[in-house]
Amino acid sequence: MANNNINIHEKLHAIFIAYPLQGHLIPSVHLAIKLASQGFTITYINTLSVHNQTSKAQSHTAGDKNDDIFASVRKSAGLDIRYTTVSDGLPVDFDRSLNHDTFMAALVHVFSAHVEEVVGDIVGSSSKNTPPVTCLIADTFFVWPSKVAKKFGLLYVSYWTEPALVFTLYYHLHLLRNNGHFACPDVREDSINYIPGIKSIEPKDMTSYLQDSDTSSICHQLIFKAFNDVRGADFVLCNTIQELERDTISALQNDMSFYAIGPIFPIGFAKSSVATSLWSQSDCNHWLNSKPNGSVLYVSFGSYAHLSKQDLVEIANGLSSSNVSFVWVLRPDIVSSDDVDPLPVGFREEVGDRSMIIPWCSQIEVLAHRAIGGFLTHCGWNSILESIRCEVPLLCFPLLTDQFTNRKLVVDDWKVGINLSNETSVNEKEVSDNISRLMGGKLGNDCRKAIKELRMIMDNSLTPNGSSNRNLDQFIKDLKTRTRAA
Ligand code: UDP
DSSP states (O other): OGGGGHHHHOOOEEEEEOOSSHHHHHHHHHHHHHHHHTTOEEEEEEEHHHHHHHHHHHHHHTSOOOSSTTHHHHHHHOOOEEEEEEOOSSOTTOOTTTTHHHHHHHHHHTHHHHHHHHHHHHHTTOBTTBOOOOEEEEETTOSSHHHHHHHTTOEEEEEEOSOHHHHHHHHTHHHHHHTTSSSOTTOOOSOBOOSTTOSOBOGGGSOHHHHOSOOOSHHHHHHHHHHHHGGGOSEEEESSOGGGSHHHHHHHHTTSOEEEOOOOOSGGGOSOSSOOOSSOOBOOHHHHHTSOTTOEEEEEOTTTOOOOHHHHHHHHHHHHHHOOEEEEEOOTTSSBTTBSOOSOTTHHHHHGGGEEEESOBOHHHHHTSTTEEEEEEOOOHHHHHHHHHTTOOEEEOOOSTTHHHHHIIIIIISOSEEESOSSSSOOHHHHHHHHHHHHHSHHHHHHHHHHHHHHHHHHHHTSTTSHHHHHHHHHHHHHHHHHHHO
16 A cells, blocks of 8 residues: 555655534644644545535635635645545535434434545545555544545544543443443443543433433434444544543553543634634624623533523523623524524613623633633533633533533532532522632632643643653654554
8 A cells, every 4th residue: 555655755644534513623623733733744624514614604704715724824834734625415504503413314324435435535646745645533423434544554543522531431331331321221320430540430420422311313323333433443642631631541541542632722722723613703802801800701502512491591590690791602503593592581681781692702712811700611622621721710511412521520520610500400590609609709719729720730731741742742653653564
């Protein structure tokens, strides 16, 4: 295969495919840039749908529609990133939020055929200016990368954009099943203490899919297949920090080449120069500039999860009675794209100038603003890493998927946040009481102190000799060794 040429080119060429969801796209684009700045040639494959949506979002703010999202960074930093698009199997304008299961089914059943074709074309196109492809870097949630990589003689690098704790729970699904904690008629409710590297975890802290009694959904099929496929990965890169998940990572390293290389952020933690936002971003700076330091609560439930109408109303009423100023990212599909203005009647007038309610923003810019003092969050992993980076303590209301497990890390293990509720739904009083606790109470101050320490750990991991950089260097070394041996 093409690796015969590696000594001539001595250049690693990776095909990179991100999962087409906002929370996967952002850390994938920035890992692609990071690897390119380490000398990789990257061929980045985007889905047509994501390409169109990010271009459309950008044209609303910047007035410019770009055919290649990496054009600016390639020019300014001289990086070798090539770019191409592929269909995810559905029409570009299909409402993927409203028809979530159809979208996931297309990714499981149709996408691989499209990808195979493009990967084949790229592998076959090596030339003087195109080094031979050495590896396929793809999101762990895809169900096909190890097969596609094998077909074209490439090494498979699996990219996991959630904490190692979540990876290891899915990876040890057979243990959960055999011990009666998953997919059994009488599921056990006691602590789980047999997963390598996890001292103990409660069933309620597992990902939502591992708590479901019906395991026939498309998301379950996707997880089962993906974690079967990842067993064929040559390397796993994880967007986490070694010092924060040391035992879990060490245990995984007994089984596989697993590297903690996070946090992956845009260069300088500034607004991304590559179009990664799926929606156009409202500018909050002017409004935030008028607010005192640490006085504003930032509220966002990420890009993907939905709130029930009842929880949304309780949260709105709680925000209203808290008297705290807030920026609320209210995606038009937060309840459903069928219900585009789900706020209680009169709410906007009631909260007036103490609120800024917007459909989307540059979250890292908002979190980094001196006026932000707390983050009411669904506990998406990127949001948590960004909040640590900005030393903003968290008020946690997990809704779906890994968010329950992420909450455990934030509240129980690291103590940098508090729960919005101890139940799966909320009421107005809990919301307003917990906002006061986070923004002004002793508990909030304790979290603020603890998050400063995590920020230091994060900063250290990113120094030239810090764990994340050392792990990335080691990965590149190991990849080169394997490539030469191929
Ligand atoms: N985000 C953003 N603007 C917003 C809300 C979110 O740019 O108004 C970004 C946020 O900075 C993060 C990503 O979208 O990088 C969301 O990822 P996360 O893992 O937190 O949650 P998900 O959307 O995957 O549930």
